[in-house]
Amino acid sequence: MPNERERRQKRSRLPSRREAAEKIKAPIPDAQVSGDENSAACAAADLVVLTIPFEGHAALLKQIKPVIRPDAIVVDATVPLAASVGGRATRTLGIWQGSAAQETAEILPKVAVVAAFQNIAADLLNGDGPVECDVIVCSDDANAAQSVRMLAARIPGVRAIDGGKLENARILEQITALLIGLNIRHKGHSGIRITGLPDQAYNS
């Protein structure tokens, strides 16, 4: 049961979420966008994308667990940066399950968890520049992974690649820390491209 402080926080966040939705809709009037409180949003969604700081990861999952639909796909883009506990954004924490995405699969054992989108700079996804980044998609659920690859491939500049089992998410999460280090050192918005695979490995 949420206590009074949590209820107050939820009420105060709701208008800003609705404002954020309006901001997204402004340049794309046809877009279906709405802002809502996490539990309500998850209860209504068949695809949930987690793009949260790692310090809120486990708590959020426990919050949405009772309401998330059993046939939902949960896409986890969370990276356990050491910055979550006062360390550096160029380093990661060791996660007992192997990765943040595998922690998600442990907390939500009934849903299909897909790891993806860790390596795209949020600034670029928000339209600040061209996206030049492959999205490697890892999951133990082949159908869910394919749905997410199809979704990712619709982002201009993105190629989606099957990265195998969810356990490989640990490497995708590490790569983000490397890219953050490159961004700091070289002042850029770095991403990765995978070279040397046959054409059918991309966007299929």
Added chain:
Amino acid sequence: MPNERERRQKRSRLPSRREAAEKIKAPIPDAQVSGDENSAACAAADLVVLTIPFEGHAALLKQIKPVIRPDAIVVDATVPLAASVGGRATRTLGIWQGSAAQETAEILPKVAVVAAFQNIAADLLNGDGPVECDVIVCSDDANAAQSVRMLAARIPGVRAIDGGKLENARILEQITALLIGLNIRHKGHSGIRITGLPDQAYNS
């Protein structure tokens, strides 16, 4: 002191190393290539590149430690694949020091250790196809790192990038396991390109 079995092994390996050197020289007659036993080769070298399976990593370092020149640069391309201990080549071992390259720095505290070249497929470096791979170079010795970046940038198709401190080698080593998984799944010779950095971040 090497025992009789080790002495026999050394003698038996030496001709094949000299044959390998001749094989490399065949298409590039001007190349200076020679094959030699590890300790002798290291004693004569100002730059040593380790491209060995991880199971032989610590033992080799201890073997060459007494003879390696204190002003030498040691470039470590070793990846601690779980295959080294009977596991999968798509998984890595946890290394106490953080990475194979950091283990090298611990065993050889007096030399400059540089982590690089983990992510280029050996087949491509051997001339089996075009190299399309950025080489991220990590070291705590800025001068040694720059020398290795200059060397890497001379390989056609390679762009060398400063990846910061040696501790980041752990991420480069993980990436190799991911690429091996992609090669198995998609039948390719995968590599990585880093996008989104300013021009001066490459080959400088």
